[in-house]
Each structure stands twice: as C-alpha cells, then as structure tokens.
Amino acid sequence: MDLNEKAVLKHKEWQGKIEVISRTPVTNKEELSLAYTPGVAAPCLEIEKDPELSYELTRRGNLVAVITDGTAVLGLGDIGPLAAMPVMEGKCCLFKEFAGVDAIPLCVNSKSVEEIVRTIELIGLSFGGINLEDISAPRCFEIERQLKEKLNIPVFHDDQHGTAIVVGAALINSSRLTGKPLEEMTVVVNGAGAAGIAIAKFLMLLKVGNIIMCDKDGILYRGAPYMNEAQEKMAQITNRDNKTGLLADAMEGADVFVGVSRPGLLTAEMIQSMNEKPIVFAMANPVPEIMPDEAKAAGAYIVGTGRSDFPNQINNVLAFPGIFKGALQARATDITDEMKLSAAYGIASIIPQEELAPEYILPDPFHKQVAANVAKAVADAVK
Incomplete structure (x- = not known):
C-alpha cells in the first residue's frame, strides 16, 4: 500500500480529522444552568456592554477560521471548496497540535471576490483571526487587502x-x-x-x-x-x-x-x-x-x-x-x-x-x- 492509498484509508477511518470537544462538564442541573440557560445570559450582557470581553468570556480569543474557496489547493489546483476540505481540516489539526490554537475549516462556494469578502466579514466576530488558505492569485491579494480594511482581527494568507x-x-x-x-x-x-x-x-x-x-x-x-x-x-x-x-x-x-x-x-x-x-x-x-x-x-x-x-x-x-x-x-x-x-x-x-x-x-x-x-x-x- 503506497502513501496515497494509506491516506485515503485513514481518512475513511477517521471520518474527519477534527471534532468539537466541550470544555465544561454538563452532568447536572447546576452545571447546565451555568453553561446554558439561565446563567449564560449574564456573560451575554457583559459582552453587550463591552465587546472586548468576548475574548475572555468565549473561546474567540483562541479561535481561528481556516477559509478557502478551493481554487489553489496544494499542488492540485482548482478542485473546488468541497474537495479542499481534507486540507482545511489538516490545517486545523496543525494549529491545535503545534500551538494549542483551535481552528475551524470553512469552505466558501464562490469565486467572487466580493462574495468571499462579504461572507468572511459577516462571520468575523466569531473568531480571533482569519487564516486564508489555497485561494488563487491574483484574487487572493484583493481578498486579503479588503478584509484587512474591514476587520479588526488578524487576516493572514498563509500561502x-x-x-x-x-x-x-x-x-x-x-x-x-x-x-x-x-x-x-x-x-x-x-x-x-x-x-x-x-x-x-x-x-x-x-x-x-x-x-x-x-x-x-x-x-x-x-x-x-x-x-x-x-x-x-x-x-x-x-x-x-x-x-x-x-x-x-x-x-x-x-x-x-x-x-x-x-x-x-x-x-x-x-x-x-x-x-x-x-x-x-x-x-x-x-x-x-x-x-x-x-x-x-x-x-x-x-x-x-x-x-x-x-x-x-x-x-x-x-x-x-x-x-x-x-x-x-x-x-x-x-x-x-x-x-x-x-x-x-x-x-x-x-x-x-x-x-x-x-x-x-x-x-x-x-x-x-x-x-x-x-x-x-x-x-x-x-x-
């Protein structure tokens, strides 16, 4: 079995390289009340008063979005956003394994600079940083430039x-x-x-x-x-x-x-x-x-x-x-x-x-x- 065959087999076995893990136990009524309703209302109101508290009261301060449109994937070229998902999941693994940073893969089904920028702009408040990945040139330059102007969080095109x-x-x-x-x-x-x-x-x-x-x-x-x-x-x-x-x-x-x-x-x-x-x-x-x-x-x-x-x-x-x-x-x-x-x-x-x-x-x-x-x-x- 060569490396490619083994990789396909392992990906089928893993069924994804990342998962969401709860950071808090929810095993009784008090824990449920603290993690969710009614207790969760209190941090919501604190963030409403001071948006900067989102970095302390949520996972935002350690969360990165890994975003692609699938147009320049590794050495594979324009294979589309869905086919790019294994690479994005892999990137999220590396964030966690090498630096303890949580990352979420997001594959955008568009080649429009305007649509991609607007999509990322609309979801930007959920993250502490944006890692752009495998987006073809010259569009990637404009996407990064516009996002840097619109968002007040780090935007980084890793390629x-x-x-x-x-x-x-x-x-x-x-x-x-x-x-x-x-x-x-x-x-x-x-x-x-x-x-x-x-x-x-x-x-x-x-x-x-x-x-x-x-x-x-x-x-x-x-x-x-x-x-x-x-x-x-x-x-x-x-x-x-x-x-x-x-x-x-x-x-x-x-x-x-x-x-x-x-x-x-x-x-x-x-x-x-x-x-x-x-x-x-x-x-x-x-x-x-x-x-x-x-x-x-x-x-x-x-x-x-x-x-x-x-x-x-x-x-x-x-x-x-x-x-x-x-x-x-x-x-x-x-x-x-x-x-x-x-x-x-x-x-x-x-x-x-x-x-x-x-x-x-x-x-x-x-x-x-x-x-x-x-x-x-x-x-x-x-x-």
Whole structure:
C-alpha cells in the first residue's frame, strides 16, 4: 500500500480529522444552568456592554477560521471548496497540535471576490483571526487587502506570508552559515504567483540586495509585455538592473534560487553559473524544480525543498501556528511587517550558530521550541 492509498484509508477511518470537544462538564442541573440557560445570559450582557470581553468570556480569543474557496489547493489546483476540505481540516489539526490554537475549516462556494469578502466579514466576530488558505492569485491579494480594511482581527494568507516567512528564516541562517550578508545577495525567485510575490516582498523587508523574479515567459522586467498587474508592480521594485531573458539568464551570478514553480525547471548548468556557495530552495511540490542530489552534484552548497523526506524542509508549519498564537495572545488587530520579520528571526534563532550546517538551516517542525519562540517574537512585536 503506497502513501496515497494509506491516506485515503485513514481518512475513511477517521471520518474527519477534527471534532468539537466541550470544555465544561454538563452532568447536572447546576452545571447546565451555568453553561446554558439561565446563567449564560449574564456573560451575554457583559459582552453587550463591552465587546472586548468576548475574548475572555468565549473561546474567540483562541479561535481561528481556516477559509478557502478551493481554487489553489496544494499542488492540485482548482478542485473546488468541497474537495479542499481534507486540507482545511489538516490545517486545523496543525494549529491545535503545534500551538494549542483551535481552528475551524470553512469552505466558501464562490469565486467572487466580493462574495468571499462579504461572507468572511459577516462571520468575523466569531473568531480571533482569519487564516486564508489555497485561494488563487491574483484574487487572493484583493481578498486579503479588503478584509484587512474591514476587520479588526488578524487576516493572514498563509500561502503567501507563511511561505515567505519560512523562506526568510532559511535565508537568514544561510547568510549566517555562508558569511554572505543579505544586503549583498542576489536572489532569483522563480514563480510570480501569490507565493513568489509574497516571498519577493518579504525578502525586500529583509534588505536583500537584489531580487530577480521569473515566470513562465521569463524574467519580470520593466515593460515586459507578458506580465499581469501584480507582476508589473513587482517589476517596478525588483530587478535592479532591469535584466531581461529567461531563467538561465537570471541565474548567472545569482547567490540564491527560490522556486515556487514547477518540477524540473532548474538545471545543473544553471546552478554551475551561480556565485560561489550557491543556495537552492527548490520548493515545487511534490516534485521540486531540481532534486536535492542533482543540485548537490551540480555544486549547490545549501539545498532546501518543501518535502519532509529531505533536509531543510521549508514548511509553513514552522510559522503559522506560532504567528497566530502570538497574535491572539497580544490581541493584535493585524499581522504587520514587523510581526512577520520577528517571526522569521524567531524561527532562525532556534538553531545556535555552532549547530548550523548545510543540511541544518531550519529547525524540525516537531522541535518543541518553534511555536513558543515564534509566538513570543510576534507578541513582542505587536504595537
């Protein structure tokens, strides 16, 4: 039985990966009166007088909604909201298991930006935070932007920012290991969708020297005829020398490759054209842009992928549970750039300088300190 067959069998056995558990006993009349009528009226009236008490008198202060429209699910694409449910349930499991945060999966049967935003706006009071998940670009940018304006709770599109934060942490430790300052690095980001654009923006916050973005038609440069609106905006603030051409051209003299694209796009020759001690983060899933053994054979010094069966897994689970835990603890109304930067440095700092190695630039997701470190870093950054 292969992994896929076993996963289907286990999902049938589980019949869902989450359940609702009562936090209070209801075994007699007094307990019933306290948990429900008539006693429940008292906290209701307290919240009516002071809505902030909803964080203390209900589970709202530890509750996140994991919301999708099913248009960009893992590597599966637009499979629809119902088919996305196993992924959303899985995400809720990770919230609970890694950070003790309760999460509810919500699959919205619409591709309309306006309908999705309005739906989330209407239910927002039930939650302490909103985790947007697996929503296709460029719609995801507008959905997140509008929700940040309308809601006074954190809204976080994990496919964008979670990925970017963990890439940032990996690059921070790669810089520490190689001795190359971030400010002097040239990073090629291959794949200019939601994740790629978010990664590039985050690397700019980290003060990376030069970022060159590529998509299927080639390098994003000012005036390129094949770019969408979001890519045009990125071309204005990246690619310092307005370099043109294809991925191979972008890779010449680069220090870092970050792939959020498709399998097999990066070649040994491209790695050999890079600067000394090349860093390769080939994150296409399940098959990366180049397999780690091929990248190493071509001269890559550090290799990371999105897979758990290779060293240096660049996995969002290092980021989002702790980010929300910290944001909820601090009662943040937004997740700011400062909080994201703090999260990246919080992840990176778990590995002491003397333990850093080409095969160990990121902590294991099961490292007990990860969520706590990230939560504290994020909470400390809340203004």
